[in-house]
Amino acid sequence: MLEATGSGKIGKVQVFTSTNGGHGPEQMAEMALNKIMQINESTPSPIKEQALAFRNDIKRILVYYMSKMAQSERTTIWALMKKQGHDDIAEIIRRL
């Protein structure tokens, strides 16, 4: 018997939430990694462990530079506030 078969599939979403602030560097790094690499559940153990180790190395780098990015962005906002004469707000931002 000849059949034309097919299937519709729905992928898995990840939900990230935050409280009293935006997403932190850890969450952003996790989001980026989810797009960069996927490790299949059925991957043989030694390969899976190597892949997980590589993922963790990449994550450490991403977290570091995303933290730097956030810090740099605060500097930009601090400079803008100072320029506009809002020294008090600038100081609050600098202390974040």
Added chain:
Amino acid sequence: MAINQAMCGSYKKEITAGIHFWMSHSRTGASSIAADTFKIAMFTSSRTDANEDLTAYTATNEVTGTAYSAGGAALASVTLGLADNSGSTPTAFLDFADTTWSTSTISSARCAMIYNSTLSTAGTGGDVNHSAYPTVCVLDFGGDKSSSAGDFTIQYPANDANNALIRLA
């Protein structure tokens, strides 16, 4: 019935009948037919009909909160790809930009549904018809998710034939 992540049965019929337009496209000649707008809306665990049998978006048990509007958010940057999956089966797949409700306070979001918001009125005159705001799929978050004076982000999976959110293989 319980909340269950699935492609809705009605969507399978409607997509085969050509009711949903994810992308602009043409049929014979150069004129282009515009894409529909699709939205994602979130619901609490009380929305127990959120499963493969769901046919339409309604606001019943939809989450409420700061920075969240009833009906949810439009899916942005829709792309449609075609590639072989790991089983060498040609697979069409859809991807979107992640959805974020910024500076939001949203409590107890347990699931979401994607639906066609362009089709706001039921189609009744053809061989194949559809409900108002026909659904595409239900997404199960696996637990209640909340934001408080923060960001609420739904991240869609990698845009490929094995992982993308909506795949036809």
